[in-house]
Amino acid sequence: MSSGDVIGTGSPITWIMAWAQHSCRWLIDLSHRPDSAKQKTNTTPSHLELDTEKKMSTDITYQALTPQSPSAPPIELDPPKDDPIKVEELARHNGSDPNLPIYVAIKGTVFDVSRNPASYGPGAGYSVFAGKDASRALGMSSLKPEHCVADYSTLDEKELKVLDDWLTFFTKRYNIVGKVVSEDEGGR
Numbered sequence: 752m753s754s755g756d757v758i759g760t761g762s763p764i765t766w767i768m769a770w771a772q773h774s775c776r777w778l779i780d781l782s783h784r785p786d787s788a789k790q791k792t793n794t795t796p797s798h799l800e801l802d803t804e805k806k807m808s809t810d811i812t813y814q815a816l817t818p819q820s821p822s823a824p825p826i827e828l829d830p831p832k833d834d835p836i837k838v839e840e841l842a843r844h845n846g847s848d849p850n851l852p853i854y855v856a857i858k859g860t861v862f863d864v865s866r867n868p869a870s871y872g873p874g875a876g877y878s879v880f881a882g883k884d885a886s887r888a889l890g891m892s893s894l895k896p897e898h899c900v901a902d903y904s905t906l907d908e909k910e911l912k913v914l915d916d917w918l919t920f921f922t923k924r925y926n927i928v929g930k931v932v933s934e935d936e937g938g939r
Contacts, residue, residue, distance in 0.1 A: 831927035836861050838884075841931060845882025846872045854928065856884035857918045859901065862925040884931050890914035901931065 836854075841861060844854035852865040853872065864871045864881070871881045879885070879894050884901035890910040891898055903914055 826924055829926045832929055834929035835932040836929040837932055837934060839934075841884070842882045846875075846878060852928075853881050855880045855882075855921070855925075856886075856901070856931050857889060857921055858886050858903070858914070859884060859931045860918070860922075860927055861929045861931060862921045863928045864921075864925050866925075886914055889917040 836856075841854055841856060844851050846853045846868065852863045853868065854861050855864050855871060855877075856862070869875055870877045872878060877894075879896050879899055880888065883899045885899040886903040887893075887900045887906065888895065888898035890903050890906040890913050892913060903911070906914060
């Protein structure tokens with residue numbers, strides 16, 4: 752997928768499904784090829800089959816969506832901070848400087864996503880969100896840079912629900928380090 756693709760609409764779970772589907776499809780397709788190259792029938796075991804809409808079966812879906820094993824300790828987060836962070840300061844935290852943490856803001860709340868550079872670091876799939884308030888893009892389920900803006904006033908009801916789901920998702924997984932403020936409000 753290119754950085755301009757729109758990936759799965761809906762909740763963060765749908766985005767994870769889209770990623771898992773994209774990443775695992777080649778493995779499923781290659782590992783279960785028919786013996787004869789001329790044979791065109793699908794020999795994928797039923798618990799690995801993809802339906803006509805290319806959604807994964809329940810068995811794979813559960814495994815792909817399990818963020819942690821049941822025995823893994825829960826994510827321990829620091830108490831949320833409300834430090835004022837100017838837009839210019841937020842932009843510096845885009846992953847390009849290895850000495851600075853990577854931040855993503857949603858609805859004005861700034862999250863430190865540094866512990867997940869594979870997703871938010873330079874060149875990673877979600878790096879487009881780094882150093883920005885990406886509320887509109889998250890609500891739209893878009894990876895287009897032009898959608899990575901704080902103004903989400905044009906989102907419809909369904910997109911607002913998606914945005915709120917992302918806010919909940921981030922709140923449970925990443926430390927809140929501050930709030931985005933405008934230049935005239937002060938801050939760092």
